[in-house]
Amino acid sequence: xxxxxxxxxxxxxxxxxxxxxxxxxxxxxxxxxxxxxxxxxxxxxxxxxxxxxxxxxxxxxxxxxxxxxxxxxxxxxxxxxxxxxxxxxxxxxxxxxxxxxxxxxxxxxxxxxxxxxxxxxxxxxxxxxxxxxxxxxxxxxxxxxxxxxxxxxxxxxxxxxxxxxxxxxxxxxxxxxxxxxxxxxxxxxxxxxxxxxxxxxxxxxxxxxxxxxxxxxxxxxxxxxxxxxxxxxxxxxxxxxxxxxxxxxxxxxxxxxxxxxxxxxxxxxxxxxxxxxxxxxxxxxxxxxxxxxxxxxxxxxxxxxxxxxxxxxxxxxxxxxxxxxxxxxxxxxxxxxxxxxxxxxxxxxxxxxxxxxxxxxxxxxxxxxxxxxxxxxxxxxxxxxxxxxxxxxxxxxxxxxxxxxxxxxxxxxxxxxxxxxxxxxxxxxxxxxxxxxxxxxxxxxxxxxxxxxxxxxxxxxxxxxxxxxxxxxxxxxxxxxxxxxxxxxxxxxxxxxxxxxxxxxxxxxxxxxxxxxxxxxxxxxxxxxxxxxxxxxxxxxxxxxxxxxxxxxxxxxxxxxxxxxxxxxxxxxxxxxxxxxxx
Numbered sequence: 001x002x003x004x005x006x007x008x009x010x011x012x013x014x015x016x017x018x019x020x021x022x023x024x025x026x027x028x029x030x031x032x033x034x035x036x037x038x039x040x041x042x043x044x045x046x047x048x049x050x051x052x053x054x055x056x057x058x059x060x061x062x063x064x065x066x067x068x069x070x071x072x073x074x075x076x077x078x079x080x081x082x083x084x085x086x087x088x089x090x091x092x093x094x095x096x097x098x099x100x101x102x103x104x105x106x107x108x109x110x111x112x113x114x115x116x117x118x119x120x121x122x123x124x125x126x127x128x129x130x131x132x133x134x135x136x137x138x139x140x141x142x143x144x145x146x147x148x149x150x151x152x153x154x155x156x157x158x159x160x161x162x163x164x165x166x167x168x169x170x171x172x173x174x175x176x177x178x179x180x181x182x183x184x185x186x187x188x189x190x191x192x193x194x195x196x197x198x199x200x201x202x203x204x205x206x207x208x209x210x211x212x213x214x215x216x217x218x219x220x221x222x223x224x225x226x227x228x229x230x231x232x233x234x235x236x237x238x239x240x241x242x243x244x245x246x247x248x249x250x251x252x253x254x255x256x257x258x259x260x261x262x263x264x265x266x267x268x269x270x271x272x273x274x275x276x277x278x279x280x281x282x283x284x285x286x287x288x289x290x291x292x293x294x295x296x297x298x299x300x301x302x303x304x305x306x307x308x309x310x311x312x313x314x315x316x317x318x319x320x321x322x323x324x325x326x327x328x329x330x331x332x333x334x335x336x337x338x339x340x341x342x343x344x345x346x347x348x349x350x351x352x353x354x355x356x357x358x359x360x361x362x363x364x365x366x367x368x369x370x371x372x373x374x375x376x377x378x379x380x381x382x383x384x385x386x387x388x389x390x391x392x393x394x395x396x397x398x399x400x401x402x403x404x405x406x407x408x409x410x411x412x413x414x415x416x417x418x419x420x421x422x423x424x425x426x427x428x429x430x431x432x433x434x435x436x437x438x439x440x441x442x443x444x445x446x447x448x449x450x451x452x453x454x455x456x457x458x459x460x461x462x463x464x465x466x467x468x469x470x471x472x473x474x475x476x477x478x479x480x481x482x483x484x485x486x487x488x489x490x491x492x493x494x495x496x497x498x499x500x501x502x503x504x505x506x507x508x509x510x511x512x513x514x515x516x517x518x519x520x521x522x523x524x525x526x527x528x529x530x531x532x533x534x535x536x537x538x539x540x541x542x543x544x545x546x547x548x549x550x551x552x553x554x555x556x557x558x559x560x561x562x563x564x565x566x567x568x569x570x571x572x573x574x575x576x577x578x579x580x581x582x583x
Contacts, residue, residue, distance in 0.1 A: 082171050083192060083202070085223040086185060088230040089265075089440055094181055095199065095275075097192075100172035101154050103146040107136050109164030116162050123156045124149065147190050148172055173199075175275045180233055183288035184226070184267050184387070184438060187275035196281065198226065198438060201386045227263035227440050232256055235555040237268040240524070243548040244270055247529035253289045255418060255523040256556065259425040259512065261446040262434035264418075265520065265560070289525070292389045294414040298490030298541075300424070300508055301410035302358045303462065306350055307427050308373040309361045311458040317346045317465075321357040329402055334359050337540075350465045351473035353489065355409040362408035363401065370404045376453050377423040378433055379415050386438045391416055410490055411500075417508075421523050424488075424510050426453050427462040428518040460575060467515035467571035474542040478511055478550040482564025483557050486515030486571075487549070489541035494528070504528050507541035509549050513562065516574050520560055524549045 086095040103124075110116050113136050121129045127146055135143040147170070149157075154167055173188045186197015194200040202224065236254050244252040256266040269289045273280035280286065287293060309315045320343040327334040336354050349357030362370050374380055382392040394414040396403045406412035418436055426433040432450040454462075466486030470479045474489040490508040493500040508525045512518040524545045535543040557564070568574055 083173060083188070083194075083199075086198060086202075086226060087223045088181075088226055088228050088233075090229065090231075092230045093176055094226070094228075094230070095173060095175050095185055097171040098174050099169050100148045101151075101167040102144065102170050103149050103154075103157065104166055104168060105136050105143050105145050106141060106164040106166070107138055107143065108141055110136060111163060113137065116165065119160050119162065120145070120157065120165070123160065124153050177230065178274050178276065179272045180230065180237060181228060181267075182272045182275050182281075183269050183290075184228060184264075185275060186387075187278055187281055189278075196389065197387060198224070200388045204388070225440050226438055227258075227265060228267070228438065229265050229559065231559050232556045233266040233268065235559065236266045236552055237270070239548060239552045239555065240268050240270055242551075243524075243526060243544065247526060247532065247544045249526045249529045249544075251285075251289060251527040253417065253525045253527075254552070255290055255421055255521075257421055257425060257436065257521050259429040259518045259521050260434075260443050261441045262422070262425070262436045263441055264436055264438050266556075288387075288389055289527075290417045291383075291385070291387050292391050292416075294391045294394055294416050295506055295525075296411050296414050296492040297417070297420050297508055298410040298492030298506065299353045299355075299358075300420060300488050300490035300510055301407065301413070302350065302353065303424060303427055303466075303488050304374060304377055304379070305358045305362050305408045306346060306465065307454055307458055307462050308365055308370065310346070310461050311454045312365070315346065315361075317461060319346050320344065321346070321349055321354075321360045323349070323354050323356045323360075325356075327356045327359050327405065329405055332402065334405060347465060347468060350488075351469050353474055358408040359405040362404045367399060367401060367404050370407070371399055374407075374413075376433075377426065379413070379419060379423055383416055383419045383422065383436070385418070385436050393419065410492055417523060417525060421510065421521060424512075425521050427459060428466070428486075428512045428521065429459065430456050431459045463512065463515050463518065464571050464575040466512055467575055470511075470515070471570060475509065475511070475546055477542060477546040478509065478553065480550050480553045480557070482566050483553055483562060484514040484516060484565060484568055485511050485553060486513075487511035487546075489546060491540040503539070505539055507539070507545040509541050509545040511549050511553065513553060513557070514565070515571070516568075519562065522549055522552060522556075524552065
């Protein structure tokens, strides 16, 4: 049986959809091989053009990358150095940013550097030619030529039409109040970074980190509210300036604090400086004497000595102390400026400011108790506040009986004045030691961090003694009618060449107001005041620091909202009587 030949396999008919697509793409009766070659060539040409374009851009970036990246980095830096406004407790601006133009150069884009240098130095005379030449001759893509040029300088340089020379807008810190709060606010450097005062504290609180991350921009920053009152600050500075001139003092300083919150309401140290002119800040005579300086505070320390004894409960205001003559210790003899030649009560030791009486009171407590009390009052260790500038107290390395004798009346230990003010506030406010602050703080917040250091009844007695001192003692010249002030004077001889100089003194007066229920404390200090005819040749605190305080109280009392009260009873009836009824 013969085989039947197989039929050739027939291709299945092409679906109509594929025929339609093939017709649209290639048309009918077209050589598909030629068409494919043409399309491949077109694709090669397109890729070649794309890569040529990319290569050209890469060459351009290679030429100007440094300049552009540097300019972009500088532009980002401009945003990053923005700082928040600093305002006083009433919203008055103490520090703010303004925009200022800075001149830069791109050395690689400058065609004729000699011409550029000549024109720039002629237009801006304070440009150093050698420095400009050095910077424009570098291989860098971006260099600063002058920070913070004036608007006229910017306009004149624009007219020169120099390629590779341009401007960037930067944040410049300005201080509208000038010298008023210089030591408190501090200042910034050319890059808008805080280098002193609250400006430096601001950077230490994280602003510097935000700068580095690029997040510290204007719209994200809220003003920093301080506790200072610019009105009180102005009045205090004005009166201190007058006193410095009148008594020919080397320096003058003052503080106003809230005794119940620890807030610094005003702080002035003369001579001061203008933070808009940073060069002045480097003068060593312009330090902040209230936090950076440490001084022997003289008889103001007698307040601590008496409070120490009264707080034990073993002694009262009428306890007697032998002040019939000098107190001898070895080869040393302690004298009173105005000896009474008799026993003095605790009240008289305070109002007569008896060195002998204070020394005997301290000796009765013993060296260790004396040291422990001053440590408890915050006088033995460095005081820390928001201000970075602070100094450690100078205390005896070996503290014996003689040290206790002299420290009892404020010699032999040196503290920052703000430190002493903190301790006196505790004596006046009911016995609570509250750390000072330059930021706003409520009484509730203050109580949460306060530490009780003396009994409330001891505080009552100290307020009584301070008021009595204004009525009949050394503080009478600050007894402004209506404000019922109390206070303690202090005159400390300065150490010159290792010896105490009787004619070079530091006078101080610390006042509380009102004495029956204190709200504020005022400290006035004059460094080396000179005798005047009207002071009868005296240079002690009662003749200079005390009347200065009276002038300040007259001006700031209304600003602090203290309403004058007249015809008030004396201290024994208003303060002590009220104390007895509450016990």
